[in-house]
Amino acid sequence: MSLIETLVEVGAHMLWPVSCPVCGAVGKLLCEPCLRSLFGRPPLPRCLLCGEVIPCKVHGDNLSRIRAGSVYEGDMRELILMLKGKYESLAPRLGRGLAGIFPRPGLDVLVPVPLHLKSKRRYNQAEAIAKGLGDVWGVEVRNVARWTADVATRAGMNAAERLSLSQDVFDFGEDVAGLRLGLVDDVCTTGSTLSRLAGAARARGAEVVDAFVLASAAGRR
Ligand SMILES: [Zn+2]
Numbered sequence: 758m759s760l761i762e763t764l765v766e767v768g769a770h771m772l773w774p775v776s777c778p779v780c781g782a783v784g785k786l787l788c789e790p791c792l793r794s795l796f797g798r799p800p801l802p803r804c805l806l807c808g809e810v811i812p813c814k815v816h817g818d819n820l821s822r823i824r825a826g827s828v829y830e831g832d833m834r835e836l837i838l839m840l841k842g843k844y845e846s847l848a849p850r851l852g853r854g855l856a857g858i859f860p861r862p863g864l865d866v867l868v869p870v871p872l873h874l875k876s877k878r879r880y881n882q883a884e885a886i887a888k889g890l891g892d893v894w895g896v897e898v899r900n901v902a903r904w905t906a907d908v909a910t911r912a913g914m915n916a917a918e919r920l921s922l923s924q925d926v927f928d929f930g931e932d933v934a935g936l937r938l939g940l941v942d943d944v945c946t947t948g949s950t951l952s953r954l955a956g957a958a959r960a961r962g963a964e965v966v967d968a969f970v971l972a973s974a975a976g977r978r
């Protein structure tokens with residue numbers, strides 16, 4: 758952190774004292790011990806093609822993975838729900854914590870899952886998480902993916918309906934051919950969003966290395 762950044766942070770604390778949303782300690786939005794404990798027991802990686810725990814019965818072991826920092830429950834679940842509200846400064850902080858538990862991957866670009874077309878949210882939490890990852894790993898974040906169809910209602914679909922969605926639900930605003938991509942989202946439930954985005958990127962000539970999420974659906978440790 759530069760001196761200017763440190764001074765800005767100190768000044769901000771004097772004006773608006775912050776506290777850790779997990780333990781209540783004053784001083785930092787999400788303190789170091791809480792950040793470490795949130796990512797202290799990451800779940801097993803999942804197959805980026807189908808969402809199954811690795812080794813996947815269909816696609817084997819030697820493939821792109823969905824790497825989660827934690828299970829989607831407890832404090833992490835609460836924090837992710839806060840991200841969707843006004844606590845956007847938590848997102849890069851959680852991204853930095855997530856980056857710390859994995860060796861630096863060989864990536865050219867981090868690509869966040871985009872906001873839905875009809876989203877009213879002020880910011881994309883996946884992009885803000887990606888910025889935290891990119892800061893630690895020294896990887897550029899490019900918000901180049903976008904939804905081509907309104908699938909905002911997919912949360913109400915069952916798994917079979919989600920899988921029937923065309924791979925063309927994503928498009929890219931820039932050429933990604935030849936780039937090694939890491940995909941980023943806040944939560945992975947079935948894995949279908951990330952596998953669609955990976956498929957769309959591969960169809961455009963990108964190499965999708967892995968996907969990184971703060972948390973993965975419970976019951977898959
Ligand atoms: Zn704390």
Ligand SMILES: [Zn+2]
Nearest residue numbers: 804807813816
């Ligand atoms: Zn699989």
